[in-house]
Amino acid sequence: EAGVTQSPTHLIKTRGQQATLRCSPISGHTSVYWYQQALGLGLQFLLWYDEGEERNRGNFPPRFSGRQFPNYSSELNVNALELEDSALYLCASSLTRDRANSGNTIYFGEGSWLTVV
């Protein structure tokens, strides 16, 4: 069974540009989460999508946005890139309907490295 897949693996952008990152969840998972991990820092919760809707977002400015498609894949958009946006962006998925049994266990993709120069 395929895990969470993310693309691109690496992305280099110039300050002020926009970046788009993509994620496909594990088959059957309906929830997608985005986290940011800056170098040497912990995982910061960005966004949670479930059944096509944004359910929760972390303490990030509005230039971080995204969406979830009918097939449950998701994309994260970062507008007006700043140098401090350079980080590993991790997507994770879970099977929300099985929350009672799995406690909403989330599984991560390999991440997308975003470098802003």
Added chain:
Amino acid sequence: QKEVEQNSGPLSVPEGAIASLNCTYSDRGSQSFFWYRQYSGKSPELIMFIYSNGDKEDGRFTAQLNKASQYVSLLIRDSQPSDSATYLCAVNEGGGFKTIFGAGTRLFVKA
């Protein structure tokens, strides 16, 4: 703000020893607790999860949960150099919809 606290380490143990990693959380409504391992430059991988007070064992790993003290720990028996990584404690917020991570504890297992 709901938080998950971990000692950043590094924690250094000799090969074959028991490594003990600790975590505290602030949200009393939390019901699910997770330990992930993250190698440098890689994404986190799930080690185990625990919901009930007490111990849960899986191979060389034992998770311990004490909800009254809001404390979760991970014991790694017979530590191996390949266990050297950052260990992330994660907690589902009370509503169960958002997973909050601690900053992680770096573990070094010396051969």
